Amino acid sequence: MPQIHFNTNKVFLEYTLLKYLSDNRSSSLTDSELNSLASDIIELSNLFTKNREILPSQYLNNKNLRRAYMMYFLPSNIYKIHLPLKELSLHPQKILSKKEIKILDLGSGPGTTILGILDFFSKQKKRPSLEFTAIDSVVENLSIAKDLFKLFTENVNIDASLKTFKINIEKTEAIPEGSYDIIILSNILNELFYKEEKKIAKRVSFLTTIIRKFLASDGNCIIIEPALRETTREMLEIRDSLVKNGFKIYSPCLIDEPCPALSNPKDWCHEDIPWIPPKIIKEIDKLTGLRKDSLKFSYLVLRKDKLSLSDILEKNSYRVVSEPLVSKGKLEFYICGIGGRRLITMLDKDKTPSNMQFQKLQRGDIVSFRDLIDEGNRFKIDKGTTVANLSSHIYKSPHLYI
Template structure:
């Protein structure tokens, strides 16, 4: 089983809350890949792992079509078929595992959100499916040096999915000795069946790629439901993290959802926006705000993809983190800016251009002439990705509205997710990421 032997083991070292240790190397664990492989071999009665993987191509193709096209009647039938769930476990589970980490790490490392240390951390996973988001969080928090216990509640309307999820938590219990699991079959929309009757309970609520299914075509209902969840389920210091597939649709459904909460006095947007002003992308009506993250899929996924040709080395998603308290504000000195890249880097011959959504809620184009940069720095520019949080110094306003120029003495620091410092030819020292907030 070459693909399993060559897999690198996860490493957790250094100070837990240091951005550098938190944000790099989101590696899908070897034991998790093996668990799904062995289960799929057993259930499909195949001994050879490669044969087994080949036998799931049809299901992965069907799932992929299901998730990328318009929702049709009976769309969720895939959850009643064992082979489809196993295909999800082999191909989509790893993607969720990695994807949900980025926004969580951003909250921990850059938005100063922290889990409670004096009592158990309580997590709720809504529309948990096979449990990839919960497992990813359990795996991350299990390495925390001072967290007491972690209580994870997970809800889904698919009994079949939850059976596999329970099996996994039981068989791999050694991976998370301080985690207790409460995995329930419930319809997340029917809040009376699961919302606490007393005080709000959870510190971290996650809905990964589930609200788009549960509230398909029903944004108003989703907004009302979210308000109820925030009020009745989320602790005062908690965050509710919602991930949605990044779609091509021009309706700006997700931005509309986000703007509702940015405009609401009782709730606050923590991420991805570094502000609570109206979304400039929605106002412009052009692109949907989303992230694209490069990652290294497990070998089994790469093998399974050999004849499917899906873009598996990048994770594409939209997300929104909401809280009841405002996120710590960013203040920027004159001549500096902190922004999220909301478009891919435009790397032209004479200049590079970053499109940023800034802390004041404005969209700006940041231009850097190549002659301000030495050759190695010019090469490093390509590492900048859509979704990166970037801090730039020594800016010069341009006469063109919304355009700003970096200069020879400017620095450009990627604060999240992968720290990177780029300096103009004359910049002797760049601001550290900590100075940016």
């Protein structure tokens, strides 16, 4: 999987959130407070996963659930925007090299993704001026977003501003006019038109309107969704419709063909990136039995023009879209690229120095091959195959086009 280095000081993040949520009385929790918080986190986790059909549309209006979200889910959700931003920064067309970047965050919640964007750009040598517009239907979310924005910008060296609007984003005509370089929908697409019969078609229409009306001609629409099968497959259905509507997938897909994962109802694509959580999240995991040791999410980056991450890759590049499938005497993965989604196999007896990178692949990696054996419905690696893990070069490269 892509190895992205997350630079925010987690001690500062934890301290800031605790102080903010406790009205500045203390930067730590008592055992009783921690147990109460853990109970609320379990409730919210179940609403996100097992009981999505009863998830209130404005669940962050609930003080206890809002506190649970901010202490447990917000710290990890901050970093999910880093991967698509990193991929955009790799393109030689210098997609993110503007002096000023205007960002529209639809369904912003308490400003989670805004904090992630601030963190990403604050670590770059060239820092653009960031102009954020946050839109949410919950007033308290916007109030928290402004407070956290102020706390973070006081501690990072970056020029940034924030405007907030209380609007139901499903009513696109109410969104303030403007042209934006980045439009963000983070963990919100799956909540739009949720109880309506034709929710997929309505989401496609919504996104088509948003992109055509508000996205700059060289802008990027970034969608981040939970890594659940249901929500991700719905996003992939929307992806296919948006491609038909003329939009370009910048990443993670390396092809514009219909998504091959949709042909099997058990398949879906998502990221699973290693992450070292703050101390309080480790404590909560011990109390609840939950695990927050990696960042699991699905994402799409859409553009109006034809630029794509594949522009900087070899033509025979593929994305690894499964965990390693290990069995006696062989190692397999599913990869996706030209020709769709296919299984690729290497027998232990065929290991050589030229194909040893195959042993190190992880979900999300981009890989290329030479002298790969094409068996029709699957690929095979033998002793003469060369394997190159492109992610080990492009994602770890210190050079960004910013």
